Amino acid sequence: MRKPSEVKVVIIGGGIVGTSLAYELAKYQLEAVLIEKEAELSFGVSKSNSGIVHTGFQDDPSSLKAQLAVRGNQLYREMAKLLDFPFIPTGELVVAFPGEREQIEHIRENGERLGIPRLEIVEGAWIREHEPNLSTEIECALLGPTAAVINPYEVIYAMAENAASNGVTINCSNEVTALERESDCWAVRTSESEYKAHYVINAAGLSADTISQMAGIPAPRIIPWKGEEFILDRHADRLTQSIIFPVPQKETKGILVIPTVDGNTMIGPTAEEIDDKDDITTSEAGKKKVLRSIQRIVPCVREDQIIASFSGLRPAIAENEFYIREERDGFVNIVGIKSPGLTAAPAIAEYVVQMLAKKMKLSPRKGYIATRSAIPRFRHLSSDERNRLIREDPGYGEVVCRCELVTKSEIREAIKRGARTLDGVKFRTRSQMGRCHGAFCTMKIMEIMAEELGVTYDQITKRGRGSELVMESHELKAL
Numbered sequence: 001m002r003k004p005s006e007v008k009v010v011i012i013g014g015g016i017v018g019t020s021l022a023y024e025l026a027k028y029q030l031e032a033v034l035i036e037k038e039a040e041l042s043f044g045v046s047k048s049n050s051g052i053v054h055t056g057f058q059d060d061p062s063s064l065k066a067q068l069a070v071r072g073n074q075l076y077r078e079m080a081k082l083l084d085f086p087f088i089p090t091g092e093l094v095v096a097f098p099g100e101r102e103q104i105e106h107i108r109e110n111g112e113r114l115g116i117p118r119l120e121i122v123e124g125a126w127i128r129e130h131e132p133n134l135s136t137e138i139e140c141a142l143l144g145p146t147a148a149v150i151n152p153y154e155v156i157y158a159m160a161e162n163a164a165s166n167g168v169t170i171n172c173s174n175e176v177t178a179l180e181r182e183s184d185c186w187a188v189r190t191s192e193s194e195y196k197a198h199y200v201i202n203a204a205g206l207s208a209d210t211i212s213q214m215a216g217i218p219a220p221r222i223i224p225w226k227g228e229e230f231i232l233d234r235h236a237d238r239l240t241q242s243i244i245f246p247v248p249q250k251e252t253k254g255i256l257v258i259p260t261v262d263g264n265t266m267i268g269p270t271a272e273e274i275d276d277k278d279d280i281t282t283s284e285a286g287k288k289k290v291l292r293s294i295q296r297i298v299p300c301v302r303e304d305q306i307i308a309s310f311s312g313l314r315p316a317i318a319e320n321e322f323y324i325r326e327e328r329d330g331f332v333n334i335v336g337i338k339s340p341g342l343t344a345a346p347a348i349a350e351y352v353v354q355m356l357a358k359k360m361k362l363s364p365r366k367g368y369i370a371t372r373s374a375i376p377r378f379r380h381l382s383s384d385e386r387n388r389l390i391r392e393d394p395g396y397g398e399v400v401c402r403c404e405l406v407t408k409s410e411i412r413e414a415i416k417r418g419a420r421t422l423d424g425v426k427f428r429t430r431s432q433m434g435r436c437h438g439a440f441c442t443m444k445i446m447e448i449m450a451e452e453l454g455v456t457y458d459q460i461t462k463r464g465r466g467s468e469l470v471m472e473s474h475e476l477k478a479l
């Protein structure tokens with residue numbers, strides 16, 4: 001058997017929380033490894049959410065999750081510049097119908113206690129001028145200008161690329177199967193390898209309770225809360241400029257209108273407690289519920305504008321709070337990271353690293369690389385920029401995905417940066433995300449993957465083992 005690798009820190013889980021930790025730990029002179037069971041990072045809860053960087057004012061100001069969300073919001077602004085990912089400062093409006101003004105005043109007070117800047121209650125005339133598609137019955141709204149939208153997977157890949165360039169090892173297709181305490185370290189066994197680590201950080205999302213049990217440490221039980229989301233056609237007019245919230249409910253922030261980074265509008269999510277951690281189906285009932293709720297706020301939304309849907313499961317626990325603690329012997333549990341987990345993730349990482357700093361000396365990494373550049377997006381470039389790129393690399397002149405105008409060189413670059421599945425290519429480039437959902441470009445992308453990775457077509461998967469598209473190897477010629 002291969003000798004176990006000795007490292008200082010093992011992070012379990014390559015979602016937004018685990019990858020934020022890898023990014024944060026990369027700033028220090030230590031050996032860290034991130035282990036993810038799926039074929040790529042961001043294939044868990046972190047790929048299926050609303051993509052909102054919240055202001056933080058929806059949660060109880062004395063809670064850890066509200067404080068980490070406010071800090072996370074600040075950190076994203078700085079990170080977006082360093083790591084070159086889209087961060088669109090849309091702002092948000094919590095709209096109040098007659099009788100609801102007091103509730104938004106209360107939310108504003110909470111926000112002010114948290115130090116959230118520039119909160120303001122705007123009246124009907126302001127709303128009609130800035131958001132003409134909103135119902136005329138809305139009396140006023142709380143404006144939170146610091147809210148923004150991101151593409152969660154783009155952020156995850158940006159952080160992971162930066163962490164890797166600073167020496168953090170990222171191991172996907174590695175499922176943690178056993179954790180055992182030895183005299184001075186943790187033995188972490190995975191489906192592929194074994195590690196000896198001084199610290200283990202459990203950021204396994206929906207499986208965080210199972211991982212904790214593996215280590216013999218009791219942790220709160222994860223209760224999946226399903227959320228269904230619906231995406232409207234980009235060719236339909238952008239419905240709103242800001243993210244629109246109703247007055248929040250006890251368990252959720254309600255059903256929202258979300259202008260996405262990619263120019264579509266998304267509506268949702270629903271909130272339903274379920275038993276099955278694998279149930280990511282969407283339903284007709286969910287769609288009707290979302291439409292009913294949104295049409296009250298934006299009456300012009302139509303069912304036929306919906307072009308796609310997905311659902312995600314919030315890893316909730318009974319206590320409405322994040323559960324982040326060092327349990328014993330250097331085992332850190334991060335459990336119950338439901339919304340605003342995406343927002344808070346960079347701050348969760350900062351908080352956990354501060355926790356570790358009390359236990360070990362953390363010296364800044366020598367030669368730390370602070371920045372990372374995104375793959376050029378041909379679609380967004382001017383003619384001059386496009387011509388320059390094509391002169392440098394003719395692959396930028398070969399359009400592979402017509403719907404989203406993605407070129408061969410963008411696909412190649414995604415593979416060079418770690419994409420190993422069709423979804424990995426999709427999340428990094430937007431190919432296969434247009435109206436034809438990949439009907440035109442999938443074969444061409446497979447051809448490039450086979451060429452770049454030196455694999456046969458039957459080894460190429462959509463999202464990891466079990467999702468192969470071709471059953472046995474064929475000599476496929478370019479279409």
Ligand SMILES: Cc1cc2nc3c(=O)[nH]c(=O)nc-3n(C[C@H](O)[C@H](O)[C@H](O)COP(=O)(O)OP(=O)(O)OC[C@H]3O[C@@H](n4cnc5c(N)ncnc54)[C@H](O)[C@@H]3O)c2cc1C
Nearest residue numbers: 013015017037044045046049050052176205227341342343
């Ligand atoms: C519908 C919906 C909308 C949301 N909207 C927002 C929003 O707009 N803003 C916001 O702030 N938050 C939002 N959230 C919450 C946010 O998505 C989550 O809090 C966040 O993604 C949790 O990230 P994570 O890294 O903890 O989990 P995950 O992304 O699930 O990462 C955990 C990883 O651990 C891996 N793993 C599990 N077991 C093992 C094992 N044995 N070995 C190795 N790896 C393992 C999994 O494969 C997974 O990749 C939303 C959630 C949902 C469901």
